Amino acid sequence: MSGNVQTIPQMEGPVANIHDVAKRAGVSPATVSRVLSNHGRVNVQTRTRVLQAVEDLHYIPNALARGLKTRRSGMIALIIPEIINSFYTTLARGVEDVTNEHGLHVVLGNTDEKLSKERAYIDLMLAHYVDGVIVAPASSSARHLRPLATRSIPVVLIDRTVMGYETDIVRGENFESAILLTRHLLELGHRQIAFINGDAATSSARDREQGFRMALTQAGTPVAEELISRGSWFIEDGERRTTELLDKSPGFSAIFAANNFMAIGALRALRGAGIRVPEQIAIVCFDDVEAAAEIEPFLTVMAQPAYSMGTLAAKLLVERIEEKFTGPAREVVLSPRLLVRRSCGAPATLTGLPRELSVSRLATAGSVTGQSE
Amino acid sequence: MSGNVQTIPQMEGPVANIHDVAKRAGVSPATVSRVLSNHGRVNVQTRTRVLQAVEDLHYIPNALARGLKTRRSGMIALIIPEIINSFYTTLARGVEDVTNEHGLHVVLGNTDEKLSKERAYIDLMLAHYVDGVIVAPASSSARHLRPLATRSIPVVLIDRTVMGYETDIVRGENFESAILLTRHLLELGHRQIAFINGDAATSSARDREQGFRMALTQAGTPVAEELISRGSWFIEDGERRTTELLDKSPGFSAIFAANNFMAIGALRALRGAGIRVPEQIAIVCFDDVEAAAEIEPFLTVMAQPAYSMGTLAAKLLVERIEEKFTGPAREVVLSPRLLVRRSCGAPATLTGLPRELSVSRLATAGSVTGQSE
């Protein structure tokens, strides 16, 4: 096995272009082009000759040259902030399944929640003339999205809003869902609830926090500012800030984490401090923790329909790309589901339980007034 | 909020090109090009004038035109089979972190374990003249990789081998690791072990199965063919086949799942059948189940160093792209780590436990003979 490896550039022949194919098929480049892009009608005889030549020469049309002419690439960009978070990857699967049906390819960019990376990806995609962009923005800033509109490249926002940029958006309902999730804790008797929020630069963080505050206010429970912590969406930060809260403002009996990752971080912190979950401190969060929940039904979560968000966003985008729809910006708001799971404390009762123990749906029209965004 | 949305193509101005920039800066297009691609030397005065014009016009160089000329795109493609599997996404993070340092952008393609999708992505990337490709192949087929070599586009395989194509590869050690993992079960007293394998078209599936067989043989335990099941790598398939095994060949006391997803599927199946894990049937698997393990230390796994695999593969690729290394194909084999976790059965003992309870490293040079690939 080791030893007799050959060098890499095996058979470094010249790459065939459309002229080579034309010559071999005895036609003009224009005809080859017509065959390959299915435009003008072409004799079935010559068509097969051309296809044969394409085959023989392993011809792959140069997408750069083609795009330079047509200003289209057949690619759409999907830009997400956390590639390791299953919420965004299942969403990506949804996008993919729809776009592939329309002959479009998805290229994915991970921004790591950094505006700078997001900007770089947008520019990259812009420069490559992608046909459309779906982006879950790392912040509410929209300046870097402008050039897309200028070039009339369709954009669909997903999961998060931005400010001052009207475009199609598919997102989860955050405000009322946060109210419900908070109420769930209140009903269990919790009064001192810590809120571990994500980056306040994102709309979802702001909406969820407002929902949290509203629920407390409605219940006549004072909002303890010292129990509200903001930072980044990552596991590590959730862990750090939970530890911080335990130090500075102990005494809370529950934690509301604004996403799944921070909930895991909080869990780590509590375990590290020798605190049992949920017996001593309960945790709930937004977004599901799929695989984890499979292994042990645990953590009550407000699960967003990630896959559907992806398919819907993709549909909106494809409609724009194919110009089936040219109207004003649309907003699709999907309702998360409250999944109440049992803790690990009572393993005997787990066997054979259905995977979702309890599901409550959000009413589409909420009772809360004045709340928008 | 609802109502007064404007239409999308706000400010659909013409897009500036290099001529516009040149005109505004009072220079020739060639000079603009020189400034932006840092080639020939250019007067510092004119340089700033050019950059000012670029700024003013929001000029973004057309990557298609540029690539058409230079045959480079500044992008590398990363093609993975399962975007929802954290093994591949953490690997992707590793790739990203290294390539970004070198000014290269990663575009990611998900093949869903389908050769057809992999082929489509390779062709797409080929057509777009990516500077390099890292691929975790869906099968051992290599035909569709040939054109990459023809165009001397560097390729690094990751996680899985292919047949008849010599190129750089970074992979986990599968054979001996499977032996160790099997031995772990044998030492716990298990004799009837079911093996839920992934797609036999992938090298990792074959190697892991061979390791499994070898461990049994070495221990003098007969290999029960009816307990070996092959199929796809997905959760659902792992679940289906586990149920099948429970039906047709009951009596096993442990399951060796060839990856994390099938282990989750197996767990589902066992739960569905009212079987307690690991009290009645134990499960071990390849690849970690990070988030899940955070929530409840569970499942003994052979965890591969996904992030490092990504960084290493990226380093090899960058070396090829920058032509720092032009030698023969290299093979990097990383050793997984056996993480022995406690089951959920004894929650009282969990508090404050370190996250990795026990770690054993593979010897680099194994004692097993004749085994390669």
Add this chain to the structure above:
DNA sequence: TTGTAAGCGTTATCAT
């Protein structure tokens, strides 16, 4: 139905 030729926006070569 097919061929001719111009042009997409860059970069590279050659002058100046």
Add this chain to the structure above:
DNA sequence: ATGATAACGCTTACAA
């Protein structure tokens, strides 16, 4: 140090 000019490989009027 900078400018003119010819490609790069394709598509698309327009001609035949």
